Amino acid sequence: MSVTPLAPYHFPGKAQRTRCVTIGSSDSSAGAGIQGDLKAFSSVGAYGASVVVGVTAQNTTGVSASAAIDPKLVESQLKAVLDDVGADGVKVGTSWNAPLVWTLVDRLVWLDDIPVVVDPVMETAAGSALGGSEESVVAIREGLLPLAWVVTPNVREARRITRLDEDAPPEQLAEELVQLGAQAALITDAFPDDPEVCDWLFDGEKHHEIRGPRASTRCDHGAGCAHSALLTVFLARGVDLVGAAHQAHEAVSLAIQRGAADIGAGRHPVDLLAGSVDW
Numbered sequence: 001m002s003v004t005p006l007a008p009y010h011f012p013g014k015a016q017r018t019r020c021v022t023i024g025s026s027d028s029s030a031g032a033g034i035q036g037d038l039k040a041f042s043s044v045g046a047y048g049a050s051v052v053v054g055v056t057a058q059n060t061t062g063v064s065a066s067a068a069i070d071p072k073l074v075e076s077q078l079k080a081v082l083d084d085v086g087a088d089g090v091k092v093g094t095s096w097n098a099p100l101v102w103t104l105v106d107r108l109v110w111l112d113d114i115p116v117v118v119d120p121v122m123e124t125a126a127g128s129a130l131g132g133s134e135e136s137v138v139a140i141r142e143g144l145l146p147l148a149w150v151v152t153p154n155v156r157e158a159r160r161i162t163r164l165d166e167d168a169p170p171e172q173l174a175e176e177l178v179q180l181g182a183q184a185a186l187i188t189d190a191f192p193d194d195p196e197v198c199d200w201l202f203d204g205e206k207h208h209e210i211r212g213p214r215a216s217t218r219c220d221h222g223a224g225c226a227h228s229a230l231l232t233v234f235l236a237r238g239v240d241l242v243g244a245a246h247q248a249h250e251a252v253s254l255a256i257q258r259g260a261a262d263i264g265a266g267r268h269p270v271d272l273l274a275g276s277v278d279w
């Protein structure tokens, strides 16, 4: 499928606060997905808007049902938000099917000089699948990657998208993602079996390892969403990619460490505001 040139939207001018739009799916338990993203935007004082592309019946133990939204309704949401609220940064999450992804691509190509972060999520922390069909992976490769300022898969997602071998190191996965069109690639938790956590960033020229202690909690529901949402805000504010990747990792790492262990019986939600609210 090719990108059809469409008339650009009317974009409102600058606002005082940072405006970020998440294009993703609803998580009924609100730890991840658009709800998690909106909380992440708010946690750093950005105004968050959302374009819902899917709905999941989900809690901390997994997903029991899901449905994608009609691409026409997605397109209307995008137009409604971008025409009026505007955006300083956009994050794209779940990709349910190819027509939906191409609808987004047709519109996002018109975003001029606004950071686009693509988090090609294909599973929940508890292990349930979220899209990830072969046709949607192809649409991510051919449509979304060329729009991405940075793409933020975990290792499994990076392997699916690049089609590289099981033993391909993060260096090779990240370089291949850039070869496929992304400006940069950040592979989260690149060595899941290591005692330390390492996010692997390839900025198109140099590799960077963002390392930190591994929190030993089960509070990682929404970690990837919070990470890419914060990255979007920091890039929208003009922070350089390496700095933004460090800041996002540090905030999420703390949010896992101090996660909401009292919420749900499975993989508990991260808590970006832990310690700031006295309840």
Ligand SMILES: Nc1ncnc2c1ncn2[C@@H]1O[C@H](COP(=O)(O)OP(=O)(O)OP(=O)(O)O)[C@@H](O)[C@H]1O
Pocket: 119, 120, 121, 122, 123, 125, 152, 153, 154, 157, 188, 189, 197, 198, 199, 213, 214, 215, 216, 217, 220, 222, 223, 224, 225, 227, 248, 249, 250, 252, 253, 256
């Ligand atoms: N146990 C941990 N301790 C500290 N930081 C962690 C831990 N697990 C993940 N992180 C950090 O959380 C962020 C999100 O990474 P993670 O790999 O968990 O995302 P994910 O949910 O798999 O991503 P996606 O949204 O692409 O599916 C990264 O910055 C990573 O380094």
Ligand SMILES: Cc1ncc(COP(=O)(O)O)c(N)n1
Pocket: 024, 025, 026, 027, 032, 033, 034, 056, 058, 093, 094, 121, 123, 124, 125, 130, 220, 221, 222, 223, 224, 225, 226
């Ligand atoms: C609707 C939706 N979107 C994304 C995720 C990924 O969650 P995580 O941030 O834990 O990878 C999720 N669990 N649900």
